[in-house]
Amino acid sequence: MSDCIFCKIAAGQIPARKVYEDDAVVAFHDINPAADVHFLLIPKQHVDSLAHCTAEDEAMLGRLLLLAPKLAAEQGLAAGFKTGINTGRGGGQEVFHLHVHVYGNR
Template identity: 70%
Template sequence: MHDCIFCKIVKGEIPASKVYEDDDVIAFKDIRPAAPVHLLLIPKRHIESLLDCTADDQPLLGKMLALTPVLAREQGLGAGFKTAINTGLAGGQEVFHLHLHILGTP
């Protein structure tokens, strides 16, 4: 997807306040935070939504979920946090690149 804003962040074409990056995923601060801490965790590979995931994506999805509490604790959310994955237009997805929201108040 040449016009995907998250793919442009992955490529370094658009700046982001990164808090984590490895070969598979990147996490950064949401530019329109809905909570004092609001991170987005995305795969580097373009996947439009959770509806497009298959059994082949299980390792990536597991990695994302396992990384979520690590990132939350690093951001001061050790007492708890909220996660959300909006899926499809009817599910409130605005950017069509799979992303997991991590939200909370330290």
């Protein structure tokens, strides 16, 4: 989507403090952190929200969730961390591109 800020970050059009990137996923620090460590994992492919995922997105969802503990440990959260996926306006989603919050205190 041309007006999606996360699509622009994934495409490298908007700078971000990246934690990780591969061919399908980008992880970057949240610009308004809720904890000492707070980063987001997003698929490069645009999906509005978790509610818009289908069985075809199973591998992508698994990839996001399996990266979370690895990246959390690399960011100093080996002792534990929280994850969150806000879904829809009623669920507190502000950017309508699927993203997983990973956060915790050192």
